[in-house]
Amino acid sequence: MYQESSFKHDAAPPMEYFLWIIPTGRASDAYGYSQAKTPTWSDYIRETGNNGADRDDFDDAIDFMAWFVYKTHKVNSISKWDAYAQYLNYHEGWGGYKRGTYKKKSG
Template identity: 30%
Template sequence: MFIKNIKSLKFDLSLLITSICFAFIVLTLQTNFAAGKTKAKLEDICWIFQHQPNWKRSAYKASNRWKIPVNILMATIYQESRFRSNVKAKTSSAYGFAQAVDSIWAQYKKSRHIPHANRRNFNDSIDFIGWYFDKVIKRYKVSPHNTQQLYLYYQLGLYHRHAPVSSKKIASKVAHLATQYRKQLDQC
């Protein structure tokens, strides 16, 4: 009887392990599908603005203030945080929608006289990106439509001299998304 119980226990344990593995595989497939679906939606600026009308107002407000096209501001946020407010960098103090580091964020708050600006606030973050791009444009005479150059300075800092190939590839992706967003904005 004892041996029979052990065999039954082994069978039950085997069934349990198989069930757990199956559930894990199903969950993984669902998660990957959801992630792909979300990515596609976040690459659709019309969908974003339809579901986040306050973001649309903030984006156009920042665009008008800093004379930077909405599509470039939004492509930058996509690249930096995928529109997530609580993202924190592992190797720096970069945080929030704009992934702004502490020192530059402090400069922004001081120069804009916004002591309570918050990196988790979309309005503050998109205004920060416009402010930063405005600094790049004034200092280096970069066109406000040159997404790739603007993003390189955003990613590497105002004083970078040579951009690594990996940074150029990322900047190229941001420029491609900005172009896609611009075309979508004509349709929505």
């Protein structure tokens, strides 16, 4: 969670600008402690029934991350104890991990 939001409840990707002055929006709709994107957060709410969950609530973000680890285990057969592969799934998404998008990035 520290890697994603530095434990800031309202963390969001930086605003992008056209000609350095006209805001055009954010590169992603990731938000909150977990930096969960809206479609994935919606899946979490639907599958867990946690209808009152908020991305800027620490307890909900922790529960979301636990759900994500469980889903990653089911979707991509990643051990719940493999922190590196779990993080790659979290960062790239389940489909991105399957496609190996992390292999194409420098760093």
